Amino acid sequence: MELVTKTFEELSTKELYQILQLRSEVFVVEQDCVYQDVDGKDEKALHVLGIKNKKIVAYTRIFKPGDYFKNPSIGRVVVSKEERKYGYGKVIMEASVNQMNKRFPNNSIELSAQTYLIKFYTDLGFKTLGEEYLEDGIPHIRMIRK
Structure with a gap:
């Protein structure tokens, strides 16, 4: 799997379509969650x-401090169902953390994790912060990596 980081303006129309298609396949169809994925934040994200x-088979979007949370943050972490067996979730998260450390050094990294993925994120150095909450009807918890 090749890893590429782009601003919104650098994305091709085909890449944007594949991103939205992948997010819809997983977050809307697979997880049976009707929510507004196109939230106006993609233009701010890397x-x-x-x-x-x-084909885009794994994806995250990352934000500078203050654009989503107070700290730099990672969101919309997704891997296509057919590709999960290869460990691409860990690969895309490690690449995202590396981008964050390069672009926003000496900052904590925050994310809003689906609670069933706590162990996945804990294994990547994140710790839970606060109580579980519902986001679009799915249990989430805030996590941080210092």
Whole structure:
């Protein structure tokens, strides 16, 4: 899997379509959650793409401090269902953390994690912060990596 980081303006129309398609496949269809994925924040984000055979199979978006949380943050972490067995979730998260450390050094990194993924994020150095809450009807918890 090739890893590429782009601003919104650098994304091609095809890449943007694939990102939105992947997020919809997983977050809306697979997780059966009707929510507004196109939230107006993609234009502020940096987009970390995991590309395999010319198709985006893993993705995150990252934000500078203050654009989503007080700290720099990672969101919309997603891997296509067919590709999860290869460990691409860990690969795309490590690439995202590396981008954050390069672009926003000496900052904590925050995210809003689906609670069933706490162990996944804990293994990547994140710690839970606060209580569980519902986001779009799905249990989440705030997590931070110092």
